[in-house]
Amino acid sequence: MKNLGVTVLLLAGMALTGCLESGGGKEVPSNLNNGDFVTEPGGDDNASQGNGGTTTPTNPDDDGTKTPPQPSAPDGFDINKGEVLTASTNLSLDFYPPFQSAYLKVSENETCANGDWVRYANSMSFVSAKTNQAVPLSVQFRDYDGRMSSCYTRKIFIDQAGPEIVFAKYPSAPVEEGLDVEIVFSVTDAGAGVDTVTCEFAGVSKACLAGQNKVTFPKMAGGDYTFKVSAKDKLGFASEKSVSFKVSSLYKQMVQNVKVNAYQKVDILFVIDNSGSMEYEQKSMANRVRNFLDVVKGLDWQIAVTTTDPVHSTLGDGRLVPLYGKTNSYILNSSMADADARYTLGMTLQRPETGSGDEQGIYAAYRAIERSLGAIGSNKNFIRQDSQLAVVVISDEDESANGPKNDPANFVKYVQDSFAGQKAMSFHSIIARPGDKACLSGEGYSAGFRYEQISKLTGGVIGDVCATDYAAQVQGIAEGVRKTLKSFTLTCAPVIDSMRSLLVLKDGQVYNGTRSIQGLNVVFDEMLPAGNYEVYYSCLK
Incomplete structure (x- = not known):
């Protein structure tokens, strides 16, 4: 859905100060966060649709009297005297x-x-x-x-419901004091249409707009915050939603123990958007992903497929879909012949059905793991205890709900808690990328803010769903899957500065393998030797 962008700026006013614990106690400027903010319309779509004050020319021979048209009876029947909307x-x-x-x-x-x-x-x-x-x-x-x-x-x-309010982007983890906070949300009403929208922050209420809004709060001071959106439709039905977040300058010291084995196991879950808006992309999906297995060759892999449909009784809610041409088979593995595996994967990803338009890729991945851990149905035995995990979402629309299982940080925490911090993971997204105007004005239905967020959080690849050929980005994703085998996924984002660093010990000795930080992942250049590792790092509380 292509909605209007609105930028809301948080202005200075309230005398709140804080001290960032970096560089010798750098002080945050005072007079932050008095709650005052402004709303600006974004784009020309809000322009008046009136006639601009023009008048219709008249015939000089016309005396001004006109015979009004005579109404004709409706064909067969009418509802509420011809109304098309009612409460x-x-x-x-x-x-x-x-x-x-x-x-x-x-x-x-x-x-x-x-x-x-x-x-x-x-x-x-x-x-x-x-x-x-x-x-x-x-x-x-x-x-x-x-x-x-x-x-x-x-x-x-x-229409008996208030407008739908969906938060697409918001802080899912504590924000360091002094940084900006950005919130993106949309307000829509399929029936009567949106009448009024009100945003409230720090005790100040101001008008926002129907459609998509972007709110930026600059240089936040420490504290707990709630941003609330209230809306009414033109029949008077109301709705309200809010997001809360924490701004902190305090840190916590973390240690994480990870056992690395010599084998190279990875479980790969594809989450494919099978909604009606993906019809164009689905037509050539098998060809678009044709080279994925070439790059993961040599690994001990398992691959399964689910859909973004959150409700379908056999193909949704995280259930694995049947493999194309295979009877009662749901999981591909590296023991299969290359040509057979490549064909089966491509045809399984190319979905023939039309699923729910309420796409929820993060939720589907969460539920797929839940079902596997619970040994439920076709998901049984998919997630192996001693393997790493990679998720690949292909969708032209963002996550469409705001429950706990739709949240990027909650998803990562669930994986970490379920496997006691022993499973490295990466989340890759082929989406309508935020800011990609060409895609969003073409086949891309709405920007994938939350898919972008979870991919950045786990060092994943962010691809373009509107590309005519996915070969290059699929290769990048497959290489990212291989990197997962050289990674530790931390429980929180590490803070690296002049006072804080990340220390890795292997069997009690400092391990100096070349590495980089990619979101929550510590990614090494080389495969990690088998052994017991300890990772020491600092995070925001």
């Missing part, structure tokens, strides 16, 4: 049969099926069982001789 499930129907009728039938569908024939009346009330959606009604007439009319169909949107 009530109690609907008023008026009938206009094509002949003198004795009976009529009202059905809550578009086919005139399942309704009951009743005595004809000029009007009647109908109570719908559906809300918050476009409700179809169909009517058919019958005379005393049994002649039946065509099936007449109308729709009305019954």
Whole structure:
């Protein structure tokens, strides 16, 4: 969804000070965070749609009098005198049969099926069982001789819910004092439309806009904060959501013990967007990922596939999908013949069904791991205790919900807690990248803010879902999977500065292998020798 961008700046005012524990106690400037902020419209889409004050020329011979057009009767029937939107499930129907009728039938569908024939009346009330959606009604007439009319169909949107508020980007871990905080959220209403949006922070409320908003709070002082968004639609229904975050300048000292084995096992989960908006990308998915297995050759790998659909009873909610052309088989492994494995993976990723438009790739990966650890159904035996983990999401839209299992930091913590800090992991994303205007104005449905966040958090690759060929980025992802075997995934983001460093011991001795920090991952240039490692580092509390 391409929504408007709005930048909200937090201005100076409240006398809050803090001390950053770096470089000899650098002091944060005072007068931060008084809660005052401004809202600016982003783009031309907010321009008035009026006629600009122009008038329609008149005929000089016209005396100004006009005969108003005579209304014609609706074809068959109408709902609520022609309304297309209502807040009530109690609907008023008026009938206009094509002949003198004795009976009529009202059905809550578009086919005139399942309704009951009743005595004809000029009007009647109908109570719908559906809300918050476009409700179809169909009517058919019958005379005393049994002649039946065509099936007449109308729709009305019954809206009884407030606008939908979705936070796409927000701090999922403590923020160091003195840094900026950015929040991206959207406010939409499929029925009546959004009427008002209010943002509240630090006791100050101001108007925000419908659509997508970006809020920036600069140079935050230490403390606990909540940003709240309230919205009403044009029927008066309201909704409210908020995100909370912590700003801190305090650090905690961490030590992590990791046992490294000589074997090279990795479990790879593909999460594929099978929604309707991915139709273009799906047409050539098998060809787009054709070279993935070439790069992971030589590893002891397992590969499985799930979808971004959070609800489907067989293909969603983290369930592994059946392998193409294989009976009761859900997991590829490195013992298969290369050509067979490559063909099977490509065809399994190229989904034929149309899944839910409520895409949730992070949630699906979380649930896939839960199901594997619980030995549930097809997921049994997928995640091995002594392997590393890589997740690859391919989607043209961002995570569509805000539950605990949709959160990047919660996902990483769940993996770390489930395997006692022994499993290195990476999360790779082929998405509509934030800021990629060409993709977002083409096949990219909405920017993948949270997929970008979790990939950066785990040192993963961020690819372009709109690319005509995924070969180069799939190769990069496969190389990233190999890097996972040379990595430690830490429990929190390490702080490296003049006072804090990261120390690695192997079997009690300092290990000086060349390494880099990529999000939560410490990635070494060479494969780690087998042994017992200790990693000492500092994190923000």
